[in-house]
Amino acid sequence: MLPTPAPVRASNPRLAELLARMTLEGYGTLRAQSIRLGIPAGALRNYIAGFPLPDDVARDIEWMMELPDGWLDGPAAAESPVGDRTQGMMAPA
Structure with missing residues (x-):
């Protein structure tokens, strides 16, 4: 059985x-x-513990995950007015 990761x-x-x-x-x-x-x-x-996520690191993560530039800077999908959890995220390749 796989361990359940902490939230x-x-x-x-x-x-x-x-x-x-x-x-x-x-x-x-x-x-x-x-x-x-x-x-x-x-x-x-x-970063999970609360350290600031530098802009260059955020852009690299967005590039690796095929997300639009600036996606990590926006509100979470649950907080966005539309509430679409998949908005701005691409399906895995």
Whole structure:
């Protein structure tokens, strides 16, 4: 049986949303998520803990995940006026 990951409480709501979606897609560990996002696991742990997400790192994550530029800077889909959780996110390749 696979361990259940702890809920993500990132200070960036879009990062938390992205990580939750990645967990559902099979990237359930911090290591797997950091590899897929192209950033060190320690850095991802810090961003989840509330460290500010630098603009250049955000743009790199968006590029790796095929998201529009600035997507990580917006409100979480649950907080957006439309409320569409898939808006701005592309299906995995």
